[in-house]
Structure formats: structure tokens, C-alpha cells
Amino acid sequence: MSDSRDPFTTRRGFLKATAAAGGAAMTAGAAHAAGDPLITEKQPWAQALGDGVDATPYGLPIKFEEDVIRRNVPWLTADPISSINFTPIHALDGTITPQGCAFERHHSGAIELSKSDYRLMINGLVDTPLVFTYADLERFPRENHVYFCECAANTGMEWAGAQLNGAQFTHGMIHNMEYTGVPLRTLLAEAGLDAAGDLSDKWVYVEGADASSNGRSIPMEKALDDVLVAFKANGEALRMEHGYPVRLCVPGWEGNMWVKWLRRIEVMDGPVESREETSKYTDTLEDGTSRKWTWVMDAKSVVTSPSPQSPITHGPGPLVITGLAWSGRGAIERVDVSIDGGKTWQTARLGAQGVKNALSRFYLDIDWDGSEMLLQSRAMDSTGYVQPTKAQLREVRGLNSIYHNNCIQTWWVKENGEAENVEVS
Amino acid sequence: MSDSRDPFTTRRGFLKATAAAGGAAMTAGAAHAAGDPLITEKQPWAQALGDGVDATPYGLPIKFEEDVIRRNVPWLTADPISSINFTPIHALDGTITPQGCAFERHHSGAIELSKSDYRLMINGLVDTPLVFTYADLERFPRENHVYFCECAANTGMEWAGAQLNGAQFTHGMIHNMEYTGVPLRTLLAEAGLDAAGDLSDKWVYVEGADASSNGRSIPMEKALDDVLVAFKANGEALRMEHGYPVRLCVPGWEGNMWVKWLRRIEVMDGPVESREETSKYTDTLEDGTSRKWTWVMDAKSVVTSPSPQSPITHGPGPLVITGLAWSGRGAIERVDVSIDGGKTWQTARLGAQGVKNALSRFYLDIDWDGSEMLLQSRAMDSTGYVQPTKAQLREVRGLNSIYHNNCIQTWWVKENGEAENVEVS
Numbered sequence: 001m002s003d004s005r006d007p008f009t010t011r012r013g014f015l016k017a018t019a020a021a022g023g024a025a026m027t028a029g030a031a032h033a034a035g036d037p038l039i040t041e042k043q044p045w046a047q048a049l050g051d052g053v054d055a056t057p058y059g060l061p062i063k064f065e066e067d068v069i070r071r072n073v074p075w076l077t078a079d080p081i082s083s084i085n086f087t088p089i090h091a092l093d094g095t096i097t098p099q100g101c102a103f104e105r106h107h108s109g110a111i112e113l114s115k116s117d118y119r120l121m122i123n124g125l126v127d128t129p130l131v132f133t134y135a136d137l138e139r140f141p142r143e144n145h146v147y148f149c150e151c152a153a154n155t156g157m158e159w160a161g162a163q164l165n166g167a168q169f170t171h172g173m174i175h176n177m178e179y180t181g182v183p184l185r186t187l188l189a190e191a192g193l194d195a196a197g198d199l200s201d202k203w204v205y206v207e208g209a210d211a212s213s214n215g216r217s218i219p220m221e222k223a224l225d226d227v228l229v230a231f232k233a234n235g236e237a238l239r240m241e242h243g244y245p246v247r248l249c250v251p252g253w254e255g256n257m258w259v260k261w262l263r264r265i266e267v268m269d270g271p272v273e274s275r276e277e278t279s280k281y282t283d284t285l286e287d288g289t290s291r292k293w294t295w296v297m298d299a300k301s302v303v304t305s306p307s308p309q310s311p312i313t314h315g316p317g318p319l320v321i322t323g324l325a326w327s328g329r330g331a332i333e334r335v336d337v338s339i340d341g342g343k344t345w346q347t348a349r350l351g352a353q354g355v356k357n358a359l360s361r362f363y364l365d366i367d368w369d370g371s372e373m374l375l376q377s378r379a380m381d382s383t384g385y386v387q388p389t390k391a392q393l394r395e396v397r398g399l400n401s402i403y404h405n406n407c408i409q410t411w412w413v414k415e416n417g418e419a420e421n422v423e424v425s
Numbered sequence: 426m427s428d429s430r431d432p433f434t435t436r437r438g439f440l441k442a443t444a445a446a447g448g449a450a451m452t453a454g455a456a457h458a459a460g461d462p463l464i465t466e467k468q469p470w471a472q473a474l475g476d477g478v479d480a481t482p483y484g485l486p487i488k489f490e491e492d493v494i495r496r497n498v499p500w501l502t503a504d505p506i507s508s509i510n511f512t513p514i515h516a517l518d519g520t521i522t523p524q525g526c527a528f529e530r531h532h533s534g535a536i537e538l539s540k541s542d543y544r545l546m547i548n549g550l551v552d553t554p555l556v557f558t559y560a561d562l563e564r565f566p567r568e569n570h571v572y573f574c575e576c577a578a579n580t581g582m583e584w585a586g587a588q589l590n591g592a593q594f595t596h597g598m599i600h601n602m603e604y605t606g607v608p609l610r611t612l613l614a615e616a617g618l619d620a621a622g623d624l625s626d627k628w629v630y631v632e633g634a635d636a637s638s639n640g641r642s643i644p645m646e647k648a649l650d651d652v653l654v655a656f657k658a659n660g661e662a663l664r665m666e667h668g669y670p671v672r673l674c675v676p677g678w679e680g681n682m683w684v685k686w687l688r689r690i691e692v693m694d695g696p697v698e699s700r701e702e703t704s705k706y707t708d709t710l711e712d713g714t715s716r717k718w719t720w721v722m723d724a725k726s727v728v729t730s731p732s733p734q735s736p737i738t739h740g741p742g743p744l745v746i747t748g749l750a751w752s753g754r755g756a757i758e759r760v761d762v763s764i765d766g767g768k769t770w771q772t773a774r775l776g777a778q779g780v781k782n783a784l785s786r787f788y789l790d791i792d793w794d795g796s797e798m799l800l801q802s803r804a805m806d807s808t809g810y811v812q813p814t815k816a817q818l819r820e821v822r823g824l825n826s827i828y829h830n831n832c833i834q835t836w837w838v839k840e841n842g843e844a845e846n847v848e849v850s
Contacts, residue, residue, distance in 0.1 A: 036544070036556065038542060038544045039544055039546065039556055043542070043634070045536040045537065045538055045634060045635065045636075045686075046634055046635065046636050046638070047636060048636065049506045049533050049534040049636065050506065050531065050533060050534025050535045050536040050537070050635060050636075051506070051531075051534050051535040051536075051665075051666070052504065052505030052506040052508065052531070052534055052535075053495070053497045053505050053506075053508045053509060053510040053529045053530075053531060054497055054505040054510070055505075055535070055666075056495075056666065057494035057495050057496070057510075058485065058486065058493075058494045058495070058525045058526055059495075059524060059525040059526070059664050059665075059666055060483065060485070060525065060664075061483065061661065061662060061664060062537065062662070062664060062665040062669045063537075064539050064540065064662075064669075065661070065662045068483075068661060068662065069482035069483045070478070070481075070482050070483070070484075071482070072478045072479055079477065080477030080478050080479040080480075081474045081475065081476070081477040081478075083477065083478045084478060085478040085479070085482075091661075091662075092657070092660040092661055093567065093569070093605040093656075093657045093660060094569045094603045094604070094605040094657055094659070094660045095569065095603065095660065096521060096603045096659045096660045097660055098523065098524070098659050098660060098661050099484060099523070100483045100484040100485065100525070101483055101484070101661065104478045105478075106475065106476075106477070106478060108474050108475060109474040109475025109476050109477055110475045110476040110477075110480070111470040111475040111476075112470065112475070112487065112488075113470055114489050115489065117463060117468070119461065119463045119464055121464065131461065131464055135738060135739060138745065139739065139742070139743040139744065139745060140743070140745070141745065141774075141788065141790045142518065142745060142747070142776075142788060143776065144518070144519045144520065144776040144777060144786055178519045178520065178521045179519075180518040180519040209468070209470060209471055210470065210471065210475060211470075211471050211472060211473065211474065211475075213471070231518075232517070232518045232519055234519070234521045234523055234659065235517040235518060235519045235520065235521045235522055235523060236486065236490070236493060236516075236517055236523050236526065237486060237487070237489075237490045237493065237516075239484050239485075239486060239487060240476075240484075240487040241476070241480075241481065241484055244487045244489070245489075261470075313560060314560060314564065317564070318564040318565070319564065320563065320564060320565070320566065320567060322567070349566075351567075351568065351569040352569060361569055363566065363567060365566045
């Protein structure tokens with residue numbers, strides 16, 4: 001705390017600068033206070049007792065927030081058991097995603113697997129193939145990291161211009177949680193990785209205990225770097241739908257590799273080239289060939305509010321534009337926001353210094369003149385990478401792709417505050 | 426990623442150093458794998474489809490975790506409406522507390538107040554008394570901060586030696602969440618704080634919309650420093666029991682000041698000396714006089730596992746000792762752990778660099794020899810403050826206090842792995 005500063009002058013100046021026309025709008029409430037029964041009359045909630053501390057041993061959101069939930073798109077896949085739902089990012093703020101509304105993607109449904117039934121095998125090119133119980137895993141040194149997990153297909157429906165009307169549906173296959181677990185390298189070392197010889201050409205193949213098994217190959221360099229065998233998210237046990245009791249975290253890499261209900265890790269001489277890394281999770285280009293091993297999620301961002309599901313509900317004056325930015329290559333260093341479809345850009349304020357492989361929250365506090373806007377955001381990461389426009393990305397990748405669409409998103413915000421998903425040339 | 430490092434040698438060395446006798450214990454699973462039907466036989470969960478993505482629009486913990494809930498102590502107060510429940514810190518890891526199991530303290534129960542019924546008044550020594558709607562608040566520049574909130578009475582029952590048998594009950598009146606909101610100084614500036622003249626002797630009085638109103642006085646220096654008018658926690662709306670739609674965050678200061686359902690802020694010439702800051706939330710000393718304005722939560726820590734509710738369930742060998750540390754005066758810089766009741770200390774590993782006014786997670790990875798332990802942890806913060814022993818604290822404060830017990834906690838861990846709350850001289 002600083003005794004010497006004059007908060008009045010400083011702060012008034014700040015608000016005046018950012019919200020020159022806003023004073024009147026924002027103090028409208030005051031003028032009406034005298035006639036507002038919510039102010040002048042004692043309300044029921046101040047005259048009665050509320051709920052006791054025994055009411056909700058484990059709490060849920062209040063009923064007024066019943067719209068802030070995961071939503072799926074029934075037509076997207078043949079069955080909800082092999083489908084996806086979306087995080088309500090349009091209604092969230094900050095950076096942490098609660099487990100209860102963090103998106104799901106299942107290939108054969110979420111399974112119920114107890115800790116006592118849980119086993120993790122490490123086999124293949126190791127000294128001593130091992131089987132770990134859950135209790136065994138709890139005995140190794142743990143780490144905590146906040147990581148984003150993004151499905152490779154996030155924003156995928158936009159490649160062909162589906163223009164789903166809401167940030168939840170265009171960009172909601174992402175979550176950001178504080179994971180606790182044991183580094184994979186620790187468990188590999190326990191099994192005696194030296195039997196594998198030269199590690200530079202080795203891979204691990206990871207699979208889950210569900211019927212799909214969702215097997216994926218991971219190069220040894222990544223496996224030994226930052227891959228985490230995780231059992232907690234945001235402090236508590238993983239939820240069933242997030243892989244209880246154990247899932248893999250593959251920081252910065254596509255969500256499909258974050259195998260849930262982790263069952264087996266095999267050290268191998270090469271990749272398996274499984275279904276999930278050949279016919280799926282590869283990117284078909286204009287000429288019919290496909291990119292593969294496109295694991296890293298490139299820098300990306302989206303304005304979460306205002307957006308189609310989060311319209312402006314007030315007139316001209318102070319407006320908070322906010323959104324999320326992330327990169328699987330490095331920390332977010334800067335996010336620019338445009339209100340004119342990319343003609344001019346303003347640098348947004350980051351809620352906190354960017355952290356590698358974690359979501360950043362950005363804010364741009366503007367004085368909205370009430371006219372329509374073409375809202376965009378553009379992320380830059382610590383490698384110098386700049387998020388591309390849709391046109392730039394299509395020029396390189398064509399229109400056949402499903403995965404890895406990290407292009408700049410545009411919301412058309414109308415004079416009435418409503419917003420639509422649009423493309424700008 | 427580093428190409429040059431030899432992970433095998435490095436990691437094996439690390440494990441050997443920390444868990445010299447542990448290899449045998451931890452690979453026991455492997456020896457039995459051949460006869461383990463969980464390994465040799467295809468399990469039901471790998472042969473059937475699980476739940477679809479439409480199963481849980483907003484998820485809850487899996488049924489196997491039904492014990493990881495807030496718990497209250499029925500005999501603690503006359504009625505659960507004016508009582509407290511406790512965060513299950515013994516079962517959590519990392520640092521974030523999910524809202525669903527974050528402790529509650531109510532003075533007249535948790536009230537249901539909608540955003541449309543919400544009003545916040547700023548009055549008293551200001552240019553323009555203002556009334557803000559919820560929508561008004563959303564138009565001011567926001568900040569995100571991870572803060573701990575600790576009830577002043579946390580560990581209070583230990584003053585007189587109640588020795589509740591579990592970290593949840595001795596230290597669970599704490600949570601740690603990522604809060605999003607508007608700095609109070611921004612709203613005070615909007616109301617024109619210059620009418621108050623010299624601010625050095627001014628205070629704000631804050632009260633909630635519930636029947637208790639729970640009014641508290643806060644010196645202006647703090648009000649203008651880091652107090653936050655918050656509407657989101659861990660990304661989503663505050664839960665009803667945490668003050669939906671708006672609560673105050675008073676970083677590092679006792680939880681009673683974090684007024685929920687925030688209704689009014691009055692700028693005053695001095696403190697109100699309300700019930701909550703005179704007959705309650707003051708600390709009566711041995712001579713019958715009381716300390717008051719003891720707002721700051723001093724540095725404190727506790728081992729969360731092993732602990733009475735989280736016994737050791739395996740034999741000798743590698744053991745993860747973990748816990749939480751925090752300080753309202755600065756960041757946690759170091760935590761020491763003793764297994765012999767404070768005779769000798771080892772410096773624990775912090776899960777991440779300490780952050781001011783937020784929880785830190787610490788770990789000590791030991792090779793347990795199977796003999797009994799007197800487990801303690803001792804926090805040090807960036808001001809140089811060292812967490813005192815119970816004897817040291819009692820010498821200064823006597824035995825009449827209820828609040829602000831931040832002494833070192835001792836768990837007696839027996840040879841069978843069970844633990845008890847004990848005092849050591």
C-alpha cells in the first residue's frame with residue numbers, strides 16, 4: 001500500500017480516459033435510486049434466514065446460472081457417446097475452467113473406473129515392465145501445472161464456413177485447469193528406460209481403459225519433457241468424464257493425446273500409426289495429401305464477450321471487451337483487438353503475465369460509440385508467432401481440413417448489441 | 426525440450442536418492458501382474474459404451490469421491506444457519522479450491538439474490554452517492570487474482586486444545602480461488618472520493634444484503650489498495666453460498682471482511698465498531714483486554730497428507746508428505762517439514778513460486794522407515810515472518826483467544842500409518 005498516492009485524481013483520470021462519455025450512463029442507477037424499491041424498501045432476503053451450512057455438502061451453481069453449462073450439438077455425430085460438448089466460454093471470465101463445465105470428447109463414452117480397479121502398465125523397451133496401482137502412483141513426487149487442453153477439432157466447423165453462432169460452439173472445445181500428477185519421465189525411469197538404447201528414435205504408445213482405447217504415439221522427446229500422469233484437476237480428483245482416476249496431460253499438444261482412464265504406456269521403436277493418428281487427427285490439404293504429426297496447438301484467441309451468446313445489453317459508453325488467448329508453443333505475450341474487422345488494432349491488457357501452455361485472459365476497455373463493430377482478436381506468443389487470418393490459413397491449408405483451425409475469429413456486433421459470426425475478406 | 430540430456434541417468438538417480446529402499450515396494454504390482462485379472466482379463470469397462478456427452482450438462486464428482494465434501498460440526502453453533510463448514514483439504518492437492526467444496530460461513534444463512542434484484546450503493550463522504558446495478562459493474566475494467574480466504578476462527582478450536590481429528594476440521598476454513606472483479610478503488614473514484622478530504626483517516630463500512638448484514642469497517646488505505654468487488658470465482662459466477670452475485674475480496678485479511686451479497690459501501694470519518702469487530706473478531710488476551718483490528722492473516726501452514734483423515738496405506742518406502750502454506754503479509758518463500766516433532770527440519774519443495782495472498786502447495790518426498798513420526802510444517806513468508814509454535818503463540822496471547830491461531834500443527838503418525846492430532850511440548 002502506498003500512503004502518498006492520491007487515488008481520487010489517479011483513478012478519476014483513468015476512468016475519464018477510458019470512458020469519457022460513460023459517467024452519465026453508469027450513474028443512471030443513482031438518479032433512480034430514490035424511486036427504486038430495491039433501495040428504499042427492505043427486501044425479503046434481508047428479513048429472513050437463508051440456507052444453513054448443511055444445505056449443500058457439495059455445491060452446484062445457483063439456479064439463475066442454469067444456462068452456463070456444457071452444450072452438445074446433436075447433429076455433429078451419430079451418437080452422443082462418440083461426440084463432444086462445449087465449454088460455455090462466453091459466460092466465463094478469468095482463466096480457470098471449473099471441471100463441471102469443462103468440455104468433453106469421448107470416443108466410446110465416459111467410463112466408471114474405481115481407484116481399486118485401476119492399473120497402469122508400462123511395457124515394451126524397458127528393463128522391468130511395471131504395473132502400477134493408483135496407490136503406487138501416489139508415492140512418486142508430484143508436480144502442479146495449469147495447462148489448457150484444446151481439441152484439435154476446436155473451431156474445425158469454421159473451415160468450411162459453418163459459422164456456428166457462439167463462442168461456446170466455435171471455440172469451446174478447450175479447458176484450462178490446474179493439474180496435479182507425476183511426470184511421465186519419472187515412471188519411465190522407474191521401469192528402466194535404458195533398455196531402450198538410443199532414445200532419440202523411440203516413442204511411447206499410450207492408451208486408455210475405455211473400449212475405444214484411443215491409442216496415440218508420442219515421441220520420446222516429448223514424453224520425457226513435460227508429459228504428466230495426472231490424477232487431480234483444480235485441486236480435486238478428476239471427474240469421471242475427464243478420465244477418473246488418471247489421465248495424461250500432454251501440454252500444448254492436441255487434446256486427443258491427453259488419454260483418459262490411462263491404462264498402458266509402451267516404449268516402442270517407432271509410432272504405431274493408429275487410427276487416431278492416420279485416418280483421424282491428420283490434416284488433408286488442397287492437393288489431397290495430408291499433414292500428420294501436427295500435435296502442437298498454435299497460438300489462437302477469441303473474443304468471448306461481446307459475442308453472439310453474450311450480447312451488449314446497454315447503450316453507448318464504457319464497454320469491456322474480453323476474451324481468451326493461448327499457445328502450445330510458448331506463453332502469450334500480447335493480444336491485439338480490432339473493432340473494425342482488422343483495419344486497425346489496439347493492444348489489449350492481459351489479466352496476468354502469460355504462462356506457457358495455459359490460457360491468458362485479455363481485456364480491452366473501450367468507450368463504445370454505439371455503432372456496429374467487426375470484433376477480432378489476434379494472439380502473439382513468446383516465439384514471435386502471430387495468429388493468422390482465415391484467408392491466410394486457407395491459402396496454406398485449403399478447405400479440406402477439420403483440425404488445427406487457429407485463425408482470427410470475427411463477430412459482427414450490431415448497433416442493438418447483438419452479435420453474429422461472420423467472415424470478413 | 427532438451428535433446429542433450431540423458432533422462433534415464435538423471436531420473437533414475439533422482440528416484441534412487443529420494444526413495445532408496447522404495448524400488449521393491451513400488452514394483453510389487455509388477456510381480457503380481459501375471460496373476461492380476463485386472464491385467465490379464467478384458468474388463469467390462471473396455472467392452473461396453475460409457476456415458477455420452479449429454480449425460481451431465483454440469484458435472485459433479487464421481488460417486489467414489491462422495492467423502493470429499495464440505496462437512497460441518499453440528500455442536501459448534503446453535504444453528505447451521507449461523508455456522509461454518511470445512512473444506513476437505515485433506516483430500517485435495519494443488520492449490521485451487523473448487524467452489525463446490527470451498528468452506529462456508531454464514532451469519533444468517535445463504536440468500537438467493539438474482540442479478541436483476543442486485544444493487545450496490547456507495548454513499549457517505551463522496552461527491553455523488555451512486556447505486557450500481559449488476560450490469561453497471563460489468564462495465565468497469567476487471568482484474569483477475571488468485572486469493573486465499575481464511576476465516577479468522579480457522580484453527581480456533583485448537584487454542585484450548587480441542588484437537589479435532591483431521592486437517593479438514595482444524596484448518597479447513599480456507600479456500601483459494603481465482604477471483605474476477607472490479608477494484609473497489611475504481612468504484613470509489615466513480616463516486617467522487619475527493620469530497621472526503623484527507624483520506625488518511627477515512628474508512629469504508631461494507632455490508633451485505635443478508636439479514637445479518639455482517640457490517641465491517643475497512644481503513645481507506647486498504648480499500649484503495651487491493652480490495653476487489655468480485656463476481657466470478659474460478660472462472661464462473663460466484664455460487665449462492667459464496668455471495669452470488671457479488672462479494673468483496675479483502676486479500677490477506679480475515680474472511681469475515683469478505684462481505685457476501687455486497688449491498689453497501691459507506692465512506693466514513695472513522696470505523697463503525699460494529700458487533701463483528703468488537704464483541705466478535707477481537708482477540709481476548711490473558712489479562713482480559715482484547716486486541717482489535719487484527720485483520721491480517723499471519724503466515725501459516727498445515728500438512729494435509731498424511732493426516733488423520735488421510736492415513737498412510739502402505740508400508741515403509743517412498744512417501745509423499747504434502748500440505749498448504751499461506752500468508753496475508755507476503756508470498757510464501759519457504760516451508761520446512763519436521764518428522765520428529767520439531768527437533769530437526771527439512772526444507773520442502775514448493776509446487777510453484779509463492780504468490781502474495783494465495784495458497785502455496787508444498788511437498789517433501791521421503792523414504793519412510795516405517796517408524797512413528799511427529800509431523801509438523803513451518804511456513805516462512807517474504808517479510809521474514811516465521812510461523813510460531815503453539816507454545817510461543819500461547820505465551821503471547823494466552824488461552825482465551827478464538828481467532829488468529831496460526832501455530833504449528835502436529836500430527837502423530839503411527840507405525841500402522843494412522844494419524845492423530847497431538848500437542849508436543
